[in-house]
Amino acid sequence: MTDPVNRALLPAGLRDILPLDAEHEAEVVGRVMGHFAAHGYERVKPPLIEFENTLLDGAGGATASQAFRVMDPLSQRMMGVRADMTPQVARIAVTRLAGEPRPLRLSYAGQVLRVKGTQLRPERQFGQAGIELIGSDSAAADAEVAVLAALALVTLGVTGVSIDLSLPTLVPALLSELDLSDQALRGSLDHKDAAAVAALGGVAAPLLSELLKAVGPADRALEILGRLDLPPAAAAERNRLASVVTLVQAMAPDLILTVDPVENRGFEYHTGVAFTLFGRNLAGELGRGGRYLAGGAEPATGATLFLDSVLAAVPPAKPAKRLFVPAGTPAAWSSAYRAQGWVTVAGLEPGADAEFEAKRLKCGHVLTAEGIKIVEQGA
Amino acid sequence: MTDPVNRALLPAGLRDILPLDAEHEAEVVGRVMGHFAAHGYERVKPPLIEFENTLLDGAGGATASQAFRVMDPLSQRMMGVRADMTPQVARIAVTRLAGEPRPLRLSYAGQVLRVKGTQLRPERQFGQAGIELIGSDSAAADAEVAVLAALALVTLGVTGVSIDLSLPTLVPALLSELDLSDQALRGSLDHKDAAAVAALGGVAAPLLSELLKAVGPADRALEILGRLDLPPAAAAERNRLASVVTLVQAMAPDLILTVDPVENRGFEYHTGVAFTLFGRNLAGELGRGGRYLAGGAEPATGATLFLDSVLAAVPPAKPAKRLFVPAGTPAAWSSAYRAQGWVTVAGLEPGADAEFEAKRLKCGHVLTAEGIKIVEQGA
Numbered sequence: 001m002t003d004p005v006n007r008a009l010l011p012a013g014l015r016d017i018l019p020l021d022a023e024h025e026a027e028v029v030g031r032v033m034g035h036f037a038a039h040g041y042e043r044v045k046p047p048l049i050e051f052e053n054t055l056l057d058g059a060g061g062a063t064a065s066q067a068f069r070v071m072d073p074l075s076q077r078m079m080g081v082r083a084d085m086t087p088q089v090a091r092i093a094v095t096r097l098a099g100e101p102r103p104l105r106l107s108y109a110g111q112v113l114r115v116k117g118t119q120l121r122p123e124r125q126f127g128q129a130g131i132e133l134i135g136s137d138s139a140a141a142d143a144e145v146a147v148l149a150a151l152a153l154v155t156l157g158v159t160g161v162s163i164d165l166s167l168p169t170l171v172p173a174l175l176s177e178l179d180l181s182d183q184a185l186r187g188s189l190d191h192k193d194a195a196a197v198a199a200l201g202g203v204a205a206p207l208l209s210e211l212l213k214a215v216g217p218a219d220r221a222l223e224i225l226g227r228l229d230l231p232p233a234a235a236a237e238r239n240r241l242a243s244v245v246t247l248v249q250a251m252a253p254d255l256i257l258t259v260d261p262v263e264n265r266g267f268e269y270h271t272g273v274a275f276t277l278f279g280r281n282l283a284g285e286l287g288r289g290g291r292y293l294a295g296g297a298e299p300a301t302g303a304t305l306f307l308d309s310v311l312a313a314v315p316p317a318k319p320a321k322r323l324f325v326p327a328g329t330p331a332a333w334s335s336a337y338r339a340q341g342w343v344t345v346a347g348l349e350p351g352a353d354a355e356f357e358a359k360r361l362k363c364g365h366v367l368t369a370e371g372i373k374i375v376e377q378g379a
Numbered sequence: 380m381t382d383p384v385n386r387a388l389l390p391a392g393l394r395d396i397l398p399l400d401a402e403h404e405a406e407v408v409g410r411v412m413g414h415f416a417a418h419g420y421e422r423v424k425p426p427l428i429e430f431e432n433t434l435l436d437g438a439g440g441a442t443a444s445q446a447f448r449v450m451d452p453l454s455q456r457m458m459g460v461r462a463d464m465t466p467q468v469a470r471i472a473v474t475r476l477a478g479e480p481r482p483l484r485l486s487y488a489g490q491v492l493r494v495k496g497t498q499l500r501p502e503r504q505f506g507q508a509g510i511e512l513i514g515s516d517s518a519a520a521d522a523e524v525a526v527l528a529a530l531a532l533v534t535l536g537v538t539g540v541s542i543d544l545s546l547p548t549l550v551p552a553l554l555s556e557l558d559l560s561d562q563a564l565r566g567s568l569d570h571k572d573a574a575a576v577a578a579l580g581g582v583a584a585p586l587l588s589e590l591l592k593a594v595g596p597a598d599r600a601l602e603i604l605g606r607l608d609l610p611p612a613a614a615a616e617r618n619r620l621a622s623v624v625t626l627v628q629a630m631a632p633d634l635i636l637t638v639d640p641v642e643n644r645g646f647e648y649h650t651g652v653a654f655t656l657f658g659r660n661l662a663g664e665l666g667r668g669g670r671y672l673a674g675g676a677e678p679a680t681g682a683t684l685f686l687d688s689v690l691a692a693v694p695p696a697k698p699a700k701r702l703f704v705p706a707g708t709p710a711a712w713s714s715a716y717r718a719q720g721w722v723t724v725a726g727l728e729p730g731a732d733a734e735f736e737a738k739r740l741k742c743g744h745v746l747t748a749e750g751i752k753i754v755e756q757g758a
Contacts, residue, residue, distance in 0.1 A: 007433050007674065008474035011451050011458055014429060016471050019421035019485070026422060026488075030409060038717045040701060040724035040740075042398035043405060047389060047504050048427070048490055049447075054386050068428075070447045070460075072390050073494055079390055081449075081460075092395050095387035101739050103727060106398070109405075111427055111490070115452055125426050140706060140727040251710050295386065322419060327519060331630050338417045345419035348482060348519040360480050361419075 013117040013124030024317035025127065025307065028156060029109050032129045032305060035152045039144075041107035041131045044097075046088035048081060048111070055080040058296045060087030062268040066114045081113045085128050086292075086302055093134040094295030102135025109307075120284060127307030130289070137299035139240055142273045142291060143247035149287050149303035150255050150277055156314045160280020162256035163248065165218065168264035168274055168290075170237045174211075177231035178204045189262055214261050218245045221259035237272075244273050277305070279313045286310050324358030324366045324375070327351075333367065392496045392503030403696035404506065404686065407535060408488050411508045411684060414531045418523075420486035420510045423476075425467035427460060427490070434459040437675045439466030441647040445493045460492045464507050465671075465681055472513040473674030481514025488686075499663060506686030509668070516678035518619055521652045521670060522626035528666050528682035529634050529656055535693045539659020541635035542627065544597065547643035547653055547669075549616045553590075556610035557583050568641055593640050597624045600638035616651075623652050656684070658692045665689050703737030703745045703754070706730075712746065 010016065017025060033043065049055075049070065056064045066083035082088055085108050093104055109129040117124050131148060133141050146163050153161045171189050175181065180202070188196030194212055201208045207228060214224040222245055225238050241261065248257055267274045267290060274290025287310070289303030320343040325334045327347040334344040345363050347354065358366035358375045365372050389395065396404060412422065428434075428449065435443045445462035461467055464487050472483055488508040496503050510527060512520050525542050532540045550568050554560065559581070567575035573591055580587045586607060593603040601624055604617050620640065627636055646653045646669060653669025666689070668682030699722040704713045706726040713723040724742050726733065737745035737754045744751050 007436060007470055009433065010426060010429050011456075012453050014426040016426065016467075016475055017424035018471070018475060019423060022422040022424040022487075023416065025424065026409075026412065030405075033405065037402065037699070038722055040722050043401040044398060045396035045401040045404065047393040047395065048492060049504070050389050050393060054388065057386060068449045070449060074391050077390075088395075091386055092397070096395055096397060101741070105724070108401075113427060125428070136727050138727045140725075144725060144727070320416070343417055343419050345484070346519075346523060348515050348517045348523070362480070 011124070013114075013122050015123075020317055020319065021311075025311055027317060028311060028314060029127065029129055029307065031156060032152045032310075033107060033109055035155050036107040036129075036131050036148065039105070039148055041105040041148075043107050043109075044089060044092050045108065045110065046082070046085065046092060048113075049079045050082070050088070051075075052078040052080040054091060055082060055087070057091070058087065059090060059269040059292055059294075060084070063087070063114075066116070068113055068115055083112050083114045084304075085110055085112060086130065086132065086304060089130075089132045089302070090134070090292070090294035090300060093132065093300070094298055103141060104132075104134040106132045106134065108132075121306075123308055128304050129307055130287075130302060130304035132294070132300060132302035134294050134300040135298055136301075137291075139243035139247055139273075141299075141301050142240075142244045143251060145289060145301045145303050146244070146273075146275045147248055147251045147255070149289060149305060151252060152305060153277060153279065153286055153310065153313075154255075156310065158279040158282075158286065158310070158313045160256065161286075162258060162278045162280075164258045164260055164263075164276045164278060165241065165244065165248075166260045166263040166267065166274050166276070166290075167237055167241050167272070168267040168270050169272060170234060170241075170261050171211075171264065173237055174208075174230065174234040177233055180204060190264065192262060212262060214259065216258055218249070218257040218259045221261065225259075225261060241273055272301070275303075277303075282309075282313050284309050286313060321365070322361075322363040323372065324354060324361060324363035326354040326357075326367065329367060337367070337372075390503070392493075392501050394502075399696055399698065400690075404690055406696060407690060407693060408506065408508055408686065410535060411531045411689075412486060412488055414534050415486040415508075415510050415527065418484070418527055420484040420527075422486050422488075423468060423471050424487065424489065425461070425464065425471060428458045429461070429467070430454075431457040431459040433470060434461060434466070436470070437466065438469060438648040438671055438673075439463070442466070442493075445495070447492055447494055462491050462493045463683075464489055464491060465509065465511065465683060468509075468511045468681070469513070469671070469673035469679060472511065472679070473677055482520060483511075483513040485511045485513065487511075500685075502687055507683050508686060509666075509681060509683035511673070511679060511681035513673050513679040514677055515680075516670075518622035518626055518652075520678075520680050521619075521623045522630060524668060524680045524682050525623070525652075525654045526627055526630045526634070528668060528684060530631060531684060532656060532658065532665055532689065532692075533634075535689065537658040537661075537665065537689070537692045539635065540665075541637060541657045541659075543637045543639055543642075543655045543657060544620065544623065544627075545639045545642040545646065545653050545655070545669075546616055546620050546651070547646040547649050548651060549613060549620075549640050550590075550643065552616055553587075553609065553613040556612055559583060569643065571641060591641060593638065595637060597628070597636040597638045600640065604638075604640060620652055651680075654682075656682075661688075661692050663688050665692060700744070701740075701742040702751065703733060703740060703742035705733040705736075705746065708746060716746070716751075 063083035067080040185200040270290040272291030277287040287305040294300040442462035446459040564579040649669040651670030656666040666684040673679040
């Protein structure tokens with residue numbers, strides 16, 4: 001006996017999205033992209049696959065271990081399936097759109113694939129929707145991108161949206177200026193291990209210990225950071241963070257704003273202020289972003305929303321009002337009801353019991369000679 | 380010297396979709412899917428990749444040579460990247476949605492990838508949007524799907540939309556009933572080579588020659604077909620085609636309807652009435668569809684629109700009304716203008732010349748203390 005194909009079995013981390021959920025996802029993406037478009041972000045759409053060396057160049061290198069590879073039979077060169085869209089959009093900005101005025105505001109939405117999921121995010125295909133603001137190194141650009149991404153979540157109905165600002169370049173700048181290249185010290189800062197930082201920090205231990213305390217609500221964190229006597233490069237980083245906080249608070253006073261100046265995990269290619277987006281009572285992050293160099297040279301900042309997490313956090317879609325229209329009904333009648341917002345479901349068999357068919361096909365209403373009639377949903 | 384990465388180079392048949400075009404594509408997809416949803420078609424979203432044996436099972440086998448393959452590092456099994464979404468949607472219908480009432484109406488939109496393009500269609504990635512109507516073998520189902528797909532094009536502004544109905548099962552049924560298994564004859568019918576059909580057709584030559592003439596406007600073609608003295612199975616096929624034509628004409632009298640009873644190229648897995656969609660003065664087909672067996676057993680019919688061809692055929696998008704908002708403008712002001720339909724483009728540098736910046740950033744209007752001012756676009 002041959003092994004029958006199990007047609008319902010999908011590879012781990014991949015799934016079929018079924019009715020209502022798939023519609024809801026498309027509707028949520030449409031609203032997010034409309035929000036970005038209303039703020040002047042213009043949509044681009046890179047291909048799902050491209051040559052490995054362009055896909056993984058620069059910032060894309062962070063996803064090198066995550067991208068599926070296929071051979072291109074036409075060129076005999078290796079191609080990669082995108083695992084992240086930001087590097088693709090940055091590539092478009094510095095190549096095809098190099099002649100467009102700066103700052104350049106671009107948006108995107110699409111699917112990405114990853115070779116393996118993570119413990120926290122087992123999915124291997126998920127949707128991304130995001131924005132890139134390219135060609136400005138101002139704090140106003142950092143603030144605009146973080147606020148727009150957070151407000152996209154607010155627009156969708158996510159409650160208690162917070163921006164957690166971080167500064168992945170602060171610790172490296174500080175350790176370099178203090179001539180502290182100790183990997184163990186760096187690791188203990190990454191893990192916020194106060195005891196190890198105190199033990200390994202030497203003369204800088206008091207400063208580094210204070211830095212570790214500057215985690216939490218933005219105003220308090222900035223107050224602690226403001227008191228620190230930082231060397232010039234680290235002080236400049238701190239001051240930039242303070243500017244971004246002030247701008248974000250002015251733009252969106254209702255957002256919750258926290259700061260973690262030591263956090264740098266997941267910000268592999270970031271070169272300045274970065275951020276993570278959360279919602280109240282939600283375990284995972286809903287999006288992230290931050291400053292980087294597009295094409296390795298041009299100042300840029302961007303944000304990506306993780307659509308599967310976002311979808312789990314927004315109120316569910318309302319089911320459509322379905323109207324069963326018996327076979328033989330004039331097309332103009334159905335059309336008139338659709339124009340009023342009804343979803344029409346056409347009967348295919350003339351003479352069938354319309355009310356029975358309506359109920360069977362999950363229509364709450366049926367069209368009769370006397371107009372629309374409610375279908376009894378009970379037994 | 381190492382070879383620098385040419386960051387603008389994409390593999391043949393793959394491309395970046397740039398601003399306005401990408402937005403237009405998303406908007407067109409949204410309208411098509413809204414049209415299908417209004418007729419009771421519920422959206423599903425299968426993954427981009429799945430196990431090779433489910434992807435290429437049954438109807439999917441037609442795309443076996445078109446699908447990129449990758450190894451799944453988790454299961455060590457081969458996966459395929461979808462080259463067509465119809466087999467995936469049919470798979471969902473007969474597995475996850477097996478318990479849902481029939482007829483089941485599903486819709487989908489997404490990207491597919493192909494290993495190689497064709498002469499006519501060099502793209503290796505393109506969008507599909509379509510519908511599947513599963514669980515009905517009625518002529519009304521054939522007509523509904525063809526008409527809905529054609530009216531989607533009309534809704535988008537494509538002019539002179541035509542449905543070209545074909546019957547890829549007619550010639551095989553006829554030849555089988557006439558005990559004519561000659562491959563050369565079959566080929567001459569496929570190529571509409573009247574001289575060869577007359578030479579190879581033997582006693583059936585007059586009948587087959589008449590059949591070749593039944594190509595063109597539906598009414599005339601049906602009249603010719605109606606006069607033919609066909610054996611039972613072929614006659615049943617012909618009568619089904621006539622029923623579909625009558626229903627399509629009643630549902631959408633303004634559509635152009637043609638018949639080609641001999642055409643079977645490109646209808647590899649179809650088991651009944653099939654169709655191709657065209658627009659006036661357009662070279663390529665805009666969509667196609669027809670009857671098949673979902674999961675190899677359940678009667679089904681569906682239609683797919685080829686989004687790249689469709690996009691080339693619809694009127695271009697109107698550019699947005701862009702309003703430059705100088706840095707420091709209260710957020711509530713911008714928000715009020717967005718609510719009126721403006722796209723706002725925020726200035727990032729306080730004190731910059733607002734009118735100059737507006738013009739540079741392609742905004743037709745600028746927000747001033749006195750309200751909205753038109754930006755002079757001349758030198």
